[in-house]
Every structure is written in C-alpha cells, then in structure tokens.
Amino acid sequence: MANVNPDLRKERENGTFSVEKLTNLLDGGKHVTDRRRHVERLALNEFSKGEDYNFMSRKERYISALHKTERALRCCKEYGLTKPDEVYWLWQLAFPHEASPIQLHGDMFLPTLTRQGTEEQVNKYLPLAEKYQIIGTYAQTEMGHGTFIRGLETTATYDPQTEEFILHSPTLTSLKWWPGGLGKTSNYAIVMALLYTNGKNYGMHPFMVQLRSHETHEPLPGITIGDIGPKFGFDTIDNGFVQFDHFRIPREDMLMKYSQVLKDGTYVKSTKLKKSSYGVMVLVRSMLIYYLAIQGLAPACTIAIRYSAVRRQSEQTKSQLEPQILDYQTQQYKLFPILASAYAVLFTGVKMKEIYYEVDNEIQQGHTERLPELHALSSGLKALTSSMASWCIERCRLACGGHGYSAASGFPKIYVAVTAACTYEGENTVMLLQCARYLIKTYQGASNGKKLSGSVSYLSDKVNSRSTITSEFSLKSLVDAFKHRAFRFQACGSDPEDSWNRNSVVLTKAAEAHCYYYMVSVFESVVEAVEDDAVKRVVGQLCQLFALFAIHENAGDFVQDGFISNDQMELVKWKELSLLSDIRRNAVLLVDAFDFHDEFIGSILGRFDGNVYANLFEWAKSSPLNKPEVQESYIKYLQPLLNPNKSKL
Numbered sequence: 001m002a003n004v005n006p007d008l009r010k011e012r013e014n015g016t017f018s019v020e021k022l023t024n025l026l027d028g029g030k031h032v033t034d035r036r037r038h039v040e041r042l043a044l045n046e047f048s049k050g051e052d053y054n055f056m057s058r059k060e061r062y063i064s065a066l067h068k069t070e071r072a073l074r075c076c077k078e079y080g081l082t083k084p085d086e087v088y089w090l091w092q093l094a095f096p097h098e099a100s101p102i103q104l105h106g107d108m109f110l111p112t113l114t115r116q117g118t119e120e121q122v123n124k125y126l127p128l129a130e131k132y133q134i135i136g137t138y139a140q141t142e143m144g145h146g147t148f149i150r151g152l153e154t155t156a157t158y159d160p161q162t163e164e165f166i167l168h169s170p171t172l173t174s175l176k177w178w179p180g181g182l183g184k185t186s187n188y189a190i191v192m193a194l195l196y197t198n199g200k201n202y203g204m205h206p207f208m209v210q211l212r213s214h215e216t217h218e219p220l221p222g223i224t225i226g227d228i229g230p231k232f233g234f235d236t237i238d239n240g241f242v243q244f245d246h247f248r249i250p251r252e253d254m255l256m257k258y259s260q261v262l263k264d265g266t267y268v269k270s271t272k273l274k275k276s277s278y279g280v281m282v283l284v285r286s287m288l289i290y291y292l293a294i295q296g297l298a299p300a301c302t303i304a305i306r307y308s309a310v311r312r313q314s315e316q317t318k319s320q321l322e323p324q325i326l327d328y329q330t331q332q333y334k335l336f337p338i339l340a341s342a343y344a345v346l347f348t349g350v351k352m353k354e355i356y357y358e359v360d361n362e363i364q365q366g367h368t369e370r371l372p373e374l375h376a377l378s379s380g381l382k383a384l385t386s387s388m389a390s391w392c393i394e395r396c397r398l399a400c401g402g403h404g405y406s407a408a409s410g411f412p413k414i415y416v417a418v419t420a421a422c423t424y425e426g427e428n429t430v431m432l433l434q435c436a437r438y439l440i441k442t443y444q445g446a447s448n449g450k451k452l453s454g455s456v457s458y459l460s461d462k463v464n465s466r467s468t469i470t471s472e473f474s475l476k477s478l479v480d481a482f483k484h485r486a487f488r489f490q491a492c493g494s495d496p497e498d499s500w501n502r503n504s505v506v507l508t509k510a511a512e513a514h515c516y517y518y519m520v521s522v523f524e525s526v527v528e529a530v531e532d533d534a535v536k537r538v539v540g541q542l543c544q545l546f547a548l549f550a551i552h553e554n555a556g557d558f559v560q561d562g563f564i565s566n567d568q569m570e571l572v573k574w575k576e577l578s579l580l581s582d583i584r585r586n587a588v589l590l591v592d593a594f595d596f597h598d599e600f601i602g603s604i605l606g607r608f609d610g611n612v613y614a615n616l617f618e619w620a621k622s623s624p625l626n627k628p629e630v631q632e633s634y635i636k637y638l639q640p641l642l643n644p645n646k647s648k649l
C-alpha cells in the first residue's frame, strides 16, 4: 500500500507469522475470508462515502440511518445476500458501530415470531415481515420494570364475548419503555403482557400487536407512542415508549405455540419448556459475545495499537528519536492484555454461537435438557464479556492521550454502543446471579454424586489442590488454575444456610470465575487445534497472557488456599511481563489480522496507513464549526466583550 507511515511499515515487515493465515483462522477458514471480503467490497461500493456521523445532529443521524437501511435492504436483495453472516458483513459496513432503526426487527421480532408462533401465525406474518411490510420490535421492558419480568404490569385481558384481548397500560410505570425502533419506525411489536383470562393471571405471554396504520403510519386509536429522547448512545435507534388504552387485538394474535387461550377463554399450557416466553433473550445473549469482540474489543485495540506504533513521545535516551509509545512497557501492559482479551472473547463468541444452535435444534425436537445450562452460560458470559469490553475500550482510549478523547479517534462511538450491552438483554449483575443460581444447583447435584457434563462437568471432577504451573507455563496448567478457582468458588458460594442476598457479591464472583474458566478452556482448545506453527506460537502467547493477566489481577483468589504458591505467583508476574516484549514484535500484525476496513473502524488514529496527523488536520478543518471563519455568534455575544466600543456603532 502506497504512503504507509514508515513506522507501521517497519512493524509489518518485522512479524513472525502469516497475517493471512491468522485472518483465515479468525474467519473460520479461507473460503469464509474470501466470501467476507467479496461482500465487504460490495458494501464499500455502496456505503463508503457519506456525511461524517460526528458532525450530524441526532435527528440527522436517525434519518440517515433510515436511508442507509433502505439501501442496505436493496443491496442484500440485489446481491442475493440471504445468509445471516453475509447480511451481517454488509450491515456492519453500512452501520459501523451504529444500529439500524430496524435492528430489533431481525434480532428479536422475527426470532420470537418463528419460535413462539404457531404454524398458522408464522405463515400469516412471516411473509409480510420478510418483505418489510411489517417492521416489528420486541416490547417487554416497561418504565417501572426491566429486570424483574414477573413484575411487568401491561395486561392482556381476554374478552370471550368478542374473542379479543384487551391490551392496557394500567399505570404510568407500565408504559413499555426502551424497545428499539418503537418510537417512530416500527408499525408492529411483539408485546410481552400479563395474560388474564377467566379472571386469572397466567403471567407474561407474547402478543402480536399492530401499532400504526399501514396506510398513514399514524398510531392506531388507543395507542400513544413516541421516542424516549436522547440517550448515552445509539442515536440512530428510536428507542420508544407505548401506552395502551384498552387496545383490542384478535384472540389469534397471542403467539400460541407453547400455550393457548381457547375461544371460551380456557387457558391451555402445551409445553414442558420452562420459561418458554423467555427464549429470545437466550438467543441474543448467546449472539452478543461474538459481537462484543468484533464490534468492541477488536476495533478498539486495533486503534490503540496502530496509533501507539506511529505516536512518538518523550525521551528514553538522550539525543535519540522520541520512542514509539508502543515501546513503553506501561503502554504494552495497558494494551496487550486487551489484545489477548479480544481474541479470547472472539473465540468464546464463536463457540457460544455453535452451542446455541445445537441446543436450539434440540429444543425444536422437544429435547430441553440443555436449556438451563445454555441460559446460565449465555447469561454469565454476556455479563463478563460486556463488562470486559466496556473496561477495555475505555482503557484503549486512555492509552491514546488527547487524540483518544477526540471523536476522530472512533472511541466514543464504539464505547457508547458496546457499553449498552452491560444493561440490555439482562443487566449484568442480574445475569451473573442467574448463572450463579444454576451453578449452585449443579454443584449440589455433583456433591450428591450426579455426573455432570458440558461447561459444568468440572464440578463433578476431582481438582488438584496444588497448581502444576512451572516456568513452562503450559496452557493446561493455566486452564487447571482457573478450573480450581471456579470449583473453589462454587464450593464456598453454595452454603444453603446463607440468605441469597447476603451471599450475592460472592455469587457474582463465582459466576465470573466459572465464565473465566470457560473462556480460558476455549482459548486453549483453539490454540491446540492450530496447525501452522508460527500462528500457533503467537496465538498461544496471547492465551498465556490472557490467563496470566487475570491470575495476576486476581492473585488473592489463587493464593488464598495455597493453590498457587508465592514463588509461583512471582513466576506468573515475571512471565506476564516477559510476554509483553514477546508480543511487542507482532502487535500490529495481530490487529491487522482482524482485517478491518478503515470505514468500519471509523478512526483517524487507527488508519491502516498510519497517516494520522495530516488526516486529523483535514478532519478538524472540515468541522462545521469552522465555517464561516467568524461565526454570527461573535457579533451577538463576543464582540460586546472584546470590542465594546465597536459594538455600539
């Protein structure tokens, strides 16, 4: 590539492995890389030019996103992109670190319809939804309740006289609040409401509800609807509110795959599937983990590491060139564990998607045995990885000094999009407690001799009482360390005598320990499967660093019961720091392997060519505030101060 910053060029000439081979590994094979690049070329043709998001108002961002949505849908149709991965590749270049106003249509509305609707209901609504004559959202959260689903207040009362459900918002706190695309975009929603029939409350059930006229898009009578206003981020999504005033829908519009209300109002439960109406949340939580890597951790560390290779600052040796800040050990300690985390979360996300589809297929065949474990694992990993991603993106920003604070860095847009995942789809603390609840039950089962499988099989294993960590730092010995910690937390966190709340801080840590063990195990198995020696070595170093950084940061957990001795902990710290210099040589190549386009990263600091300063200056000059040279506000507000005499003339 012409005119690449010389420092970056040197980094790329000095690596020890094939970037292309690592990209193929991250994609899941060369054929996937080739296909992805093909789709991305199509997307760049359509979306690489356009107004700078940073210089738009919120309303402009929403309108621009609607326009891009229409173009993206047209592109997918024109190019025959139907596979979820292919649509995702195009979509993420159309909406870099944004989301379309119709995001919930595909992410939650359609999956809920196809999984909770009867065959007739799917046949009726799916064709319309696939043609976008229906654009739907998923309306569950209310102003007064998001976490505690059983506390939701919206009611759906069956009227056998008219064979209709009456949807009603009985209180101010019962207004549906937050659903994405609800404010101005969607004309339908799947509304989660308390089902009342024959005077009895049967709990939360899903209802297909038309919100707006097909002809005019006006809200239907009995519906008050709108946008909830500016948020921390996600400006392009009109998260909205809706208030129902005795709004009637036909009986046939309760999604009745798992439970039915007959014409006479009789309630029939036709499934042993526990929490069947909670299913779509498991889907999104399971899919989120990969998204947090690819949309959060990986772009953030790409920006910070590339910038750290071109940024020269301060003086290490008299009369020498100012060093690349990437050569400071402190900068490496800030960034390389994050690079390792990006790989760890990506590999875990790939694994989580595989498990989800396995269990989902089993459930469709009526086998629900693995659902509790899937719910627990997806809840815990969603919480751990979204918290990790939030923390890491902020640390990457801080590592880039003043320019890291500029919108030109790309960090603000990445951060506000990713950090929302700590809250939506289940607030993280609550998700960790859900995971812990499952772990306690399975640990108690294991203590009674039950043989466990899957991600909790270790709870019925015998665990070492002393670490086998040596100066070799084998990945197996590191996995064993996390296995021991997780086991110990489950054992001590499960005292049935203690009240749940008094134990809940420890329980959240037990859930995190379980998820960390899972992530290190997945990372180790990926490394073991790598065939190319050079790639295996460098990815193995990242796995070691991911584990050692976590051991060092949580040293107390590992030395408290003597599992890791003080001498071994000294070895851990030594190895962690020596890995920083081992990884230094390949750092830029390890982020190049993510194979991001500059248009996706959206960062002047993280450009592939490393030409930061010239492009930063051009970007600043293009800011609307710089035109005209003297703003009208000068005349009104500054001149009276600066030139009081002149302003009186």
Ligand SMILES: CCCCCCCC/C=C\CCC/C=C/C(=O)SCCNC(=O)CCNC(=O)[C@H](O)C(C)(C)COP(=O)(O)OP(=O)(O)OC[C@H]1O[C@@H](n2cnc3c(N)ncnc32)[C@H](O)[C@@H]1OP(=O)(O)O
Pocket: 099, 103, 107, 138, 140, 141, 146, 147, 148, 149, 150, 180, 274, 275, 278, 279, 281, 282, 283, 284, 287, 288, 291, 371, 372, 375, 423, 424, 425, 426, 427, 430, 434, 437, 438, 441
């Ligand atoms: C797909 C691509 C993703 C990419 C994304 C890109 C960008 C995205 C941009 C925007 C998207 C944002 C969209 C956001 C949408 C939302 O936020 S939708 C609303 C989400 N809300 C929640 O998650 C609510 C969280 N609360 C709960 O889930 C529940 O209240 C609860 C905490 C689980 C408690 O429920 P409840 O009180 O009913 O249950 P308990 O009585 O405590 O019993 C718990 C038992 O139930 C089992 N359980 C719980 N949940 C589930 C489940 N989902 N599936 C299966 N089983 C479940 C649990 O294991 C307990 O079982 P036990 O009794 O045997 O122990």
Ligand SMILES: Cc1cc2nc3c(=O)[nH]c(=O)nc-3n(C[C@H](O)[C@H](O)[C@H](O)COP(=O)(O)OP(=O)(O)OC[C@H]3O[C@@H](n4cnc5c(N)ncnc54)[C@H](O)[C@@H]3O)c2cc1C
Pocket: 104, 138, 139, 140, 141, 144, 145, 146, 147, 148, 177, 178, 179, 180, 234, 239, 420, 423, 424, 425, 426, 427, 428, 429, 430, 433
């Ligand atoms: C960007 C964004 C998009 C969203 N999109 C949608 C959508 O499309 N559809 C939809 O239905 N919803 C959506 N939501 C809402 C989201 O699902 C809820 O905000 C989320 O479930 C958290 O619930 P809450 O807001 O009631 O928080 P709360 O539960 O009130 O959390 C507040 C605090 O209370 C604590 N807390 C609550 N319960 C417990 C407990 N049992 N134990 C310990 N601590 C507890 C929490 O840990 C947290 O610290 C969205 C939210 C955001 C931010």
